[in-house]
Amino acid sequence: MDIELKSRTVYLIRILLGSEDGLDVTSLLEKLGVTKRTLYYELEHINEWLKASGHGTVKVVSHRVILFTDNKDSLRNDLDKTRSYYFSIEERKAMEIVMISLSDEPVTLEMMRTFFDVSKNTILFDIRDLKNELMQRNITLTSQVKSGYLIEGSEASVRKLIGEELQKLHNPGVRTIIRAMMQKSLESMTSNNIDFHEIARCLTRQYEKDIKGEIFLHETEFVNIMILVSWIRSTRGYIFNMSSVEKFAISNSASYRSVELSVQKLQIHGLKIHPMEIFFITPLFLGIHTSTFISEEQENSFIAEFTYELLRNFERISCISFVDKERLKSQLVYHIRPLYFRLKYGITSVNALLEDIKRMYPVIFRFTAMAIRETDSEICSMITDDEVGYLCIHFASHLNEKRIIKTSGASVDRILVVGESNMATSILVEDQLRSLLGNSFKYELVSTSKIRDWMLDDYVLIISTAYNSNRFTCDHLVSTGPIISDVSKKRILRIINERGTSDEISGKVNDIIKIVGEYVKDEIARTNLHFDLFRLMNKEAVSDDMVTVDGIDKKVKNGEILQAGSGKTWQEVLGAGCRSLVGEEKGLRLFDRMVNLMLKNGNKTFRITDDVLLVHCPMQGDPEANVDISVAVAEEPVDFPNCSGASVIVFLSTKDNYTHWGVLDEVYSYFQVRNRLNGILELYGSEEKMIAQGV
Template identity: 25%
Template structure:
């Protein structure tokens, strides 16, 4: 019988022609013995040709084209579902779907036994586990003789749990398998007919969905629409009905519900709010909320620039890109809709400095929603800023063309695009595009990079590489090896980091082996980039020096204060005079953009305006001065930043933000006898941060 482990392993095997056994086991959270057992089961499914089997040789598995086509046929053929054996997690989700969808029917333990095809003890254990899981979200699983098993609790929370299940499965697990099972078995609706209906109304009302968000909406709506008949919620009472009615999302919701004879106004408002949190914000649409949201976007960008020390070249482009994401984010936060970002932890790990800066940037915005902004949402915005902060030279090439397929939205798409251009500068890239575009562009590309292992990609007969939107150094390393081995550069071979580590450990004791391994990967991927401690950029004390610190200086006005604060950077060859002039001219045009918090200014311009070398000066005014910031004047502490193109200063900015919450730091700036005393404090804080 087919099970989840075999199904997922088969999908993973399709992704590459050669797999290292140990790596494959780790990717699938299996022991080597479990992996071998699963491979034996998969071989049992490959009934088309008894000679085509998976074999482990030299600790590797080689997938032939014949086997790949067999696996694709098996996974595409729905008949294997009839003998499918669910695991405990899948049964738990299936039980929730039964109680969610058949809320008006009597569900008994015997019904569950027949539905799942397992024994009473198994079902009772599954119900017990589901009860514990739901209690965390204040949902109760109750049983009475009169009504059978039912879900009890806040209706919004019950719906929220369903949405979260579907979003998580479609994004993290890249599967809708359990939901397809349910829909097919109970003949609830066909996905294709619902998709046709939804797309008809999206065209009519000018609403856009990212590919995966559209799929999530369709699955959720199929299960939800039955409850909309008889389970009302007092949703969005604080939002004026007249404001919602004027929106195209409300008209979309009204038309879609009317198709199913649902005319309840609360259902329409609920669906409208949900659509607002899912659909793409289009900056060219003249919606009633445009001015409000675009103003918030500009405030976010301005604050990000002030805190990060990055000045974007094309402000209009940055505003437009961020608007597309922030409009739905605004409504997710406003209506407290499900926010699920499976890449959350990976983004925090790979973009730790940027994540901290974005988190700090959003703090004033959080007050609008009366609750902190969830880290999942911060991680989404971090992806956007990571792509916006990347600088790449565009050029034309006659070499191989790579198509990027990404159904997850502009944040993931931008990250993948910029990462791949860095790793493979000799390739020309098309996209990113959604999955449906691959056939139309079939003659335009030589290979495919995709964030989702959709089986349709492999039918193109082109080399396909599955990549994570956020790649760590090990994943980048493996991808480079795979691509160069397949596209013709057969003489190219990256050294084995595992082998290097093995040699080092033979001859020396290694402390912090994982950190050494990461630095080796980073060095071999991009040898011209210096490897910083912990793979991060330099700390604050590394980009300043005692000679860049000035205490108790006198200035007549804000302009003189900025010029005096930048003077040490000019004197020691880190900036040009034009850089200082640009900061002053920008402040005259845009106002005090550099005043980032109470009494603190961070003057900076773009690297192209005259940065020679990364650095920051610290200046303490004898008397505070008015810079023109209503909230944060007067300014006494000035940190003049000279940032280089590759954004290596972001780690230092994170440290600075933390220091600006440290009363001892301000006391020292006001009372230190000389610059060396303040510099020593920065050095001590850098050590403490590294330890933590």
Template identity: 20%
Template structure:
């Protein structure tokens, strides 16, 4: 229902099935139940217009928020995700014996379903080093470290609140937080107390001279509520003495103490020095929209800058891309890396709602990011979670997409995103690729939108916004094909001066005026325009060929030896030149690159992948291979012998990534390299390439 309420206009059946990951049958079944409830409460049911989609009337939209807050818990059916979150919260927060019947009553399902969901939750908790135990007297109890318990409580509460907060503005979030806490018997807080918590976070920003992302402010407010609840039940954290000594020197420590004093007064609790240090860790790990320049000369910042340089360099090498403005990229990346470093170092994992989407939509970028993150993991001494890798992948993906040409500045758009800079960057780059005549002037937070004005033609947001007279299009942070189609159609309908339907709409309006009274002519014209809008241009993701499509038999050469590495590159690239994949200038650019930068193209013993920039002579995407019986040295001291050269001719920063990932998998196996080195014909090499070129 929230998908329909948050959308101005119509929602297609296809959009609902893709967005919610459910079948058409489930959509119709759920809408039948929704319409029954709406009718019982004297509200207009969900409407449907053939070929356009579903919509909710303004009367129903206005009445729903107040009515939903009064819905009896027994009338509401939790989704599987909600059921598991509530079970996790119950298990981790229990202060008295908790049995299966209590859990059944909480989520309102049968014994069998409760047991099924409970087993899933047990596995989730086990992954966080927490064990669910049961005995006949005490019921269910969770055994483990307090830090791990708080981490999982934060994840479960975030799943519950994110659904409610998504449709709420800044003021409404306070009421939502209080209402859900009351429903859960977790920590009873008043609207006044919740407001003071948010005010304390704002004071913290001012004290530190920083700005948290919108998403992180909510995340941190929730963390403070969880801390207060745990302390009320004498569940305290312990921080190692050596860590406390370091944390006390951080500026965030004084801010944490100020927050602690405010919480102590509000909830009659006492925050120990360990708890203040725990708050300090949370502040250090909080996602920010900027970096405080103060203290950037510290040893830690110096090391982080070095790590960023290594990560960006490795990403360029492994993805075979060239970022044109390295300095700007590395400075912006520090905004993300600094808090990520503290989260990884101290085990404060935050759940990234886009992790699965990133893995499915940009699998190659995710895999490469996983590899280059090894530099950060080595420095922290801990492995980064998939959620952290996904945040980094968003960052790299955004910069990769931004390498294209600038759009023609005809219309001005604003991006509003509560998930931080990395997420807004990839959304911004998608919009710039989608609309050649639109200039995205800025990507800002929800709070910035609420407090500042911008001269733009329309707004694209990941969250519903208060109405300001500007067209607002609400989308996902990563656009699916159908969302691209819909957005393209909506913007074209809004701004196309030669829209073929304009004349038809005006004619119909004139006819209606002669026979009926129009209550809202502007809205009627907008809906008719949308209805008569022609079919949108189909947007497709860039096709990424498999390895076998590029490295074909005619692109593979077997030779005994060459005079030097320059001849090796020229010979390896010869098939691409002959087939007009590249120009001669590309071969010279590859040689010059090695002369200037050294043997960086030698990616592993005996293997090199020469390449240069696409604009230096690439006509179309291609690969070629040269296998030498006697290795050729790529270093002045005679080292770096190479027997296998794979020349890559990339046309952009994305199209080659699938083939490159398959090549990387193939060459990572030692026995495969031996097969290539020992081949007397191209046949075994071609068979090997075919084996690693399966669709994922």
């Protein structure tokens, strides 16, 4: 018989043999994944072979493909004699690994030569190549006289290898051969001739029933085959294992309990699956088919590197340096390992203390979330606020949040007084506000010429002393003359109660006013009492060692911006920033220190946005160290070491691990609003830069 059949042709004849009424053309096209033209070409080729072998013909009748033959058994026998698949080199190597790993009999050189119908040298070349490839995975391929070829290594690595090779063998005909081989292996090892593939399908259906819904797997058939892989390998004595942390994560899932129950039912009927294999089968139902790691060692290395990068990012973002870094790293690894497995297997973790953590450690929580986003790993997008809260606790345990809050300028509500350019009236009004409210707020003065609409939301209250304040409006604006009237006082009080962040204090004041209200009938007296109580209760909230650095918004409004011009090097811009922070003489010393630090590791910069760069200038140990910021605007982007061009550079000097956090948090919050950058460029940038930014 001169006409040869390819695998798809043989597969098509076999499925037509199994159908009395034929198969619908549309369903065949979907099953084979081919065009109608290709299908009709295959049918033409089949008819040539059937005619030459005397086995009948195929016809398309009413849009159905039907096989007409007088002797199906004879046709099956001839198909069995026909080599049904011509493996490519890659497919042949994949099939060799599958055979060696899953066959119930020794896989020898002669056995593979016969199966693939190739020369002995071809198989030897394949084995040589496979040995080199498997060596990269810490897996060995050896041969023994009695047992044939053997694949040995970590069972988790071997299972992953088998899964990857099976994915390469996706041809329906080859899958049929593989299923037949696996069925034969299980029958031989268990002395049971039940349909093991059907048992695997039953496990899947039982899982659907247990979770009360339809399972959506990438490839259910592949999962069923991998269940049989688990059965064969464990029966041969190759038991799957994983770390106790990973087992703990999986055992807490509903999927694990479903598989565990199914395995117990099978054991009752004499079908044994090793209990450890539940930890292999469960992730299959969870949809975990592939991973970038080929071994447990690589996975451990990833966790360690992720932890190091997270810690490094947190230091960069918070502008600190942990003293006991190794101890903190060990604690983080201890938590990140189960976190990684929870993400890997899609197991949701609910942090019951999340809101308390956010309330107690607001700055640390925000910086932790930022550090995670900066970490170069695809798992970062899967980390929820619940998980961020857990990591926040570890960072908080090495920091003093109370001290951070105590020295945080950003934790204080701000009041803006807007007036004419001479500011005399504004100063008078500020004094009256301090008498009414005390030092529980941060007061800032600005002239009407420098105010912009995008600045208004930064303040809890805005007082305008200008004659014409119609050029800007907002809900929390109070217009007043040189002396604040009683009407204005009542409006100020209402706005502070509505917008102030001191909810607990405002609540206590209101409770007291309600109690004594019946004894204080006069509205003016009630208003003054309200202010007195508010001022008294806020006295403890303000610390003498509070950092009173002008924030970035005030620097912008007051025009305290370094205009770097064009064509400047990073050293020139850095020098200007250092001098602006600490003066000419100390600026030179700070500049020299910063150049060495920047060239050494470049870990003193952090990109806030595409156009804004933070440069951390640590001054720990300097007796005249202070906390301050300086802002530079360059007409052309400036490239710093390990950091590509930025148009706005924010310099921050620090003296310890705490006192700068409020100022720093304010800087980050400031640039979260896009039009703030546009506002800076509008005031201080070049015309070309403004056009580029769409200003």
